[in-house]
Amino acid sequence: MSDARDVFRLCACCPSPCRRAIPADTAPQVETVTPSALSMIALAVIDGELDFDAPVRRALSRTEAARHCRAVCTYGLDVAGTVEAFVAARTVAS
Numbered sequence: 001m002s003d004a005r006d007v008f009r010l011c012a013c014c015p016s017p018c019r020r021a022i023p024a025d026t027a028p029q030v031e032t033v034t035p036s037a038l039s040m041i042a043l044a045v046i047d048g049e050l051d052f053d054a055p056v057r058r059a060l061s062r063t064e065a066a067r068h069c070r071a072v073c074t075y076g077l078d079v080a081g082t083v084e085a086f087v088a089a090r091t092v093a094s
């Protein structure tokens with residue numbers, strides 16, 4: 001799956017079975033840093049429902065927890081990497 005929107009759309013609707021891979025002491029254990037939450041935010045930016053402003057960029061920069069999910073993603077997605085590439089591309093374009 002190469003299109004970022006497709007990745008974010010799938011992940012945003014996923015019940016996050018990958019959360020078990022996030023070590024309790026590695027990252028804040030809050031809902032907003034899960035791959036699914038990051039995907040929802042990115043999807044809202046793509047669809048024009050959220051501005052790509054400083055609070056959104058800050059939220060999307062919190063990929064530490066999501067990186068732990070890469071190895072166990074049910075769909076084989078690298079959501080953290082996709083979010084990081086999305087932010088980098090948007091930052092260059094803005």
Ligand code: SF4
Nearest residue numbers: 011014016018073074
């Ligand atoms: S990273 Fe994979 S397993 Fe985790 S919420 Fe997204 S799609 Fe689901």
